[in-house]
Amino acid sequence: MDILGLINSYIRVVETGSIAAAARALGMSAAAVSQSITRLEGHLGVRLLSRTTRRMALTESGTRYYEKVRHIPRDIDLASQAACIATDPQGPLCVATTAAFGRHVLAPLMPAFKTAYPRIDVELISTDRRVDHRLEGIDVSIRIEAQLHDGLIARRIASRPFVFCASPDYLERAGVPTTIEDLKQHACLVFRYPTDGRFLPWNFIVDGKRIEAKVNPGFICDDIDMLAQIAVNGGGVARLASFIAQPFIDSGRLLPLFGPDNRSPASAESEPMEIYACVAERSALNAKVRAFIEFLEAAIQSPSPTRSGALQTVSNVGA
Template identity: 30%
Template sequence: MDHFSALSTFVRAAETLSFTETGRRVGLSSSAVGKAIARLEEELGVRLFHRSTRAMTLTAEGSLFLERCNRIFAEFEVAKHELTLAAGKPQGKLRVGLPQLGMKLMPHLIAFQQKYPEVELELEFSDRLVNVIEEGFDAVMRIGEVEDSRLTMRKLNGYSHRLVASPSYLSERGVPIRPSDLSKHSCLRYRYPTSGKLDPWPFVVKAGGGVVDVPASATANAIEPLLAMAESGLGIACIPDFFVEDIVAQGRLVPVLERYVRDHRTFSILWPSSRQPLPKIKVFVEFMAARLS
């Protein structure tokens, strides 16, 4: 049974107290209205109308049911109104997943919140591969490209890594000339919090074809501690360029082995595919793309 249509027919019949008039209003014959009411009564297990050849009135159960139906339709109208508003104005909770290094994007996220104060940002920073749809994310920002037919993707800015160390460290330990020299240095490595694996340093392979073995004197599962240790003279760190460009310009860190580093990674923003994404998602994507493309 189409319950919504059945309830609508019942409410019309309760208003008119006439199957003939109800049928005229809803585009059914009076017999079709009568059958619809009979099916509804059978499902509910009560009589909704007293019927006679002269008149039709609501039973006590029918009056109670009418009150509940009116509430249902009132709530439905409120919901329609709210959705109409939501379809035209960015508002409501926006759940966004970001990688750990996305902390560097906070100035952009703050600017977005200031421009769209009726959008409530819910940010989750994690390097694990979240399931966008099943975990209820409105959008996620990831490193690299993702193949998922359920998601729409837009590429943002790319970035590279730089190997950096403090002037005091290089003065004391010497400047590495080639990647193999790192075996004699203190190297500060990033460890993925979910897998526990070390992030490989992006070197061109050695002439013999082998992979450069980078020792780890200290590890961290966030960029900021590695940056702090490098600035304190504890070793060489591999840091995304947008984290260190100002620090390098100020002379607090010095790049090393630049000719050996070959690295380019891309930020992407993804959201559930839809013919008409919600305004809050649409403006978020456009805002971040304008700032990061």
């Protein structure tokens, strides 16, 4: 009898909340997962789950058993990593990333990572929603600062500037904003977080202080690449990460705003995008996760290395 397999099925059922969800996570049929639970209950001689056609709940024995065994899969993985510490990092690695960063930065780097670590098998999840590392089997996620939430272990790996920009046609028609206050008179292309409906704030740094610009949303979207296309086609002023904006600026399809080297005489500096690698707990920093984080940090060459590299537990994260 594969006791470890039965235990793993039970843990997934408890953590996902249903046999059907656990089956999807495990790549098994619901009938096979249900049979695993029945076999485990028979082996233990106790009822772990109270099941009806409408709901499922842990019994008292099931709760106690889950608390004792829920760490077993993680402990086995850590033991395997320790046993192979002298060899190359290996095994499956599930990475969740924000959609834009994944598309424009992470995906182009993956062939080089695979060449460097051929025994690591990467699965990428591209999403701007809030992810649950434990329930979704995610080893590490790449988030911007505004998307961090309590309890994550976060390591800052890079800082990238935001660029305020608009098309030449739009600026000729609507004029060039020369102050932060001028943005209220322009069509602003605003990104809305899919997770909670907040707008991504348009923050500037002026004399060392953060100032949030008041904007007039001309278009609102939860996909930053769509906003970039709206800006390119004359829809208004956009606030884009540099890795999205720069190709359009280089081709002349967008013009940067604000700062001493731009069309505008304003000297306000856009607050940068801070990028973090996150894990659910420190014990998740096994060899393959460390290899991925260190590779990514080196590849994107954080311009402020003295501030990166330290792990911090996220708590009381503000907007």
